[in-house]
Amino acid sequence: MPTAEVAHETDFEGWRKAARAFRLAGVDPAAARFAVEGSSGAGSLFDPGPENPGPGVRGDAGGESGFTVPKAFVDVAQEVILHRSADRFDLMYRLLWRLRAEPDLMKVVSDRDVADAMERAKNVSRASHKMKAFVRFRAVQDEAGEAFVAWFEPAHRVLEKTAGFFVRRFTTMRWSILTPDGSCFWDGEALTFGPPASAADAPQDDEIEEFWKTYYASTFNPARLKVQTMQGEMPKRYWKNLPEASLIPKLIAASRARTEVMVASSPTEPNARLAKAIARSVRDGSYEEGFVASDLNELKHGVQACRRCPLYQDATQGVCGEGPRAARLMIVGEQPGDQEDLAGRPFVGPAGQVLDAALEEAGIDRAEVYVTNAVKHFKHEPRGKRRLHKTPTTNEVSACRWWLDQERRLVRPKVTLALGGTAALGVLNRKVAVTQERGQRLSLPDGSAAMITVHPSYLLRIPDAAARVRERATFIRDLKAVRELL
Numbered sequence: 036m037p038t039a040e041v042a043h044e045t046d047f048e049g050w051r052k053a054a055r056a057f058r059l060a061g062v063d064p065a066a067a068r069f070a071v072e073g074s075s076g077a078g079s080l081f082d083p084g085p086e087n088p089g090p091g092v093r094g095d096a097g098g099e100s101g102f103t104v105p106k107a108f109v110d111v112a113q114e115v116i117l118h119r120s121a122d123r124f125d126l127m128y129r130l131l132w133r134l135r136a137e138p139d140l141m142k143v144v145s146d147r148d149v150a151d152a153m154e155r156a157k158n159v160s161r162a163s164h165k166m167k168a169f170v171r172f173r174a175v176q177d178e179a180g181e182a183f184v185a186w187f188e189p190a191h192r193v194l195e196k197t198a199g200f201f202v203r204r205f206t207t208m209r210w211s212i213l214t215p216d217g218s219c220f221w222d223g224e225a226l227t228f229g230p231p232a233s234a235a236d237a238p239q240d241d242e243i244e245e246f247w248k249t250y251y252a253s254t255f256n257p258a259r260l261k262v263q264t265m266q267g268e269m270p271k272r273y274w275k276n277l278p279e280a281s282l283i284p285k286l287i288a289a290s291r292a293r294t295e296v297m298v299a300s301s302p303t304e305p306n307a308r309l310a311k312a313i314a315r316s317v318r319d320g321s322y323e324e325g326f327v328a329s330d331l332n333e334l335k336h337g338v339q340a341c342r343r344c345p346l347y348q349d350a351t352q353g354v355c356g357e358g359p360r361a362a363r364l365m366i367v368g369e370q371p372g373d374q375e376d377l378a379g380r381p382f383v384g385p386a387g388q389v390l391d392a393a394l395e396e397a398g399i400d401r402a403e404v405y406v407t408n409a410v411k412h413f414k415h416e417p418r419g420k421r422r423l424h425k426t427p428t429t430n431e432v433s434a435c436r437w438w439l440d441q442e443r444r445l446v447r448p449k450v451t452l453a454l455g456g457t458a459a460l461g462v463l464n465r466k467v468a469v470t471q472e473r474g475q476r477l478s479l480p481d482g483s484a485a486m487i488t489v490h491p492s493y494l495l496r497i498p499d500a501a502a503r504v505r506e507r508a509t510f511i512r513d514l515k516a517v518r519e520l521l
């Protein structure tokens with residue numbers, strides 16, 4: 036049986052030369068055999084011959100004097116060769132052979148071979164898409180500093196096809212992606228490919244995974260859970276390499292109970308005791324325009340009764356800061372979120388967990404920090420059963436600066452750290468480009484220092500694992516700079 040060898044599983048050029056030689060020699064598809072070098076034990080019967088100048092260019096040997104193939108065939112064949120099926124070379128050659136008598140074959144989508152090839156090409160494209168979505172990098176240290184390594188098992192051989200995506204996305208980082216088919220390395224300048232790897236070659240876990248799991252669990256919405264759809268988007272074959280996958284069975288199991296709680300507890304209403312306390316604050320005159328608190332407790336009552344802007348109308352309660360009265364560091368966020376609004380305490384939701392972990396890593400004890408927000412009432416809009424965060428306007432931030440300034444006057448922090456643009460507006464009383472001014476020592480009118488960085492919720496919203504890792508590292512670097520100021 037005429038046998039042609041290709042150099043490796045995805046050697047499209049090798050297959051094309053061999054297939055061209057087969058067709059020119061009149062080898063029927065039923066008789067042609069393709070094998071990957073080293074796997075057949077047979078020598079190559081067909082010399083590839085001179086470099087094939089490309090599809091659509093006439094050949095010059097054999098009974099057939101030359102031939103052209105439509106671009107549609109080449110496009111599909113380049114995908115099909117990445118499919119893991121053992122008979123993909125045969126299918127491609129069968130199509131190439133049939134194109135001789137049926138030049139418009141690729142347009143006949145009902146044809147069995149064409150449909151088969153299209154389906155395999157679609158599977159390959161899907162595998163590439165899944166790779167973009169499910170590669171999870173882990174941080175490692177080597178002699179050149181920080182690098183990132185990911186282990187991934189693609190459904191088809193899409194490493195080379197997809198590597199360019201990661202180069203474009205993570206150009207400034209050094210990273211490696213290891214797969215059972217091969218590996219690729221990006222050093223910030225050049226992309227190189229290497230031999231297959233095993234899971235043991237990749238680091239097993241790191242703290243970033245905990246961060247990602249926290250994010251995943253906090254954003255998992257049981258009311259929207261459709262198990263089949265979820266498994267379609269995140270097929271089980273990828274679960275073993277996804278840190279968040281370990282949470283999925285538990286989250287699914289708990290989803291019914293969580294949904295019931297969500298339904299029962301929404302829309303959120305302030306509880307009666309709290310409503311009474313707020314009404315009493317208003318009646319007692321705890322708040323009046325120009326109210327100045329003599330201590331943090333008074334300030335709390337004043338905030339509950341505040342009517343300086345409309346945000347009190349839809350919130351459960353005003354959320355003041357908390358922490359030591361004489362804290363040297365004050366951290367200012369944007370506004371309470373859904374969980375903070377219900378609990379009446381700042382930074383107790385997912386962003387608070389990210390902040391806590393980052394503070395710890397930066398060597399700052401949260402118990403010694405006064406944590407508050409630029410705006411004290413939760414601004415949101417209803418979306419079904421949920422309350423979605425809305426950014427406060429400049430006017431609302433300006434109105435609420437009345438309380439932030441009082442907190443700063445009472446606590447007298449040595450350093451104030453603003454998390455994000457809204458917080459910076461509240462602290463500095465001017466609009467700030469966070470990316471330009473972050474990490475710099477700024478001065479406040481009372482002579483104390485201020486610094487700006489991103490809000491932890493920003494880190495939670497970054498979809499790409501590696502970008503998230505990088506941004507989190509920068510966030511911690513900013514926190515360390517704050518510690519130095521202290």
Ligand code: SF4
Nearest residue numbers: 341343344411412435
């Ligand atoms: S957001 Fe601030 S200014 Fe507006 S009502 Fe609440 S406490 Fe008052």
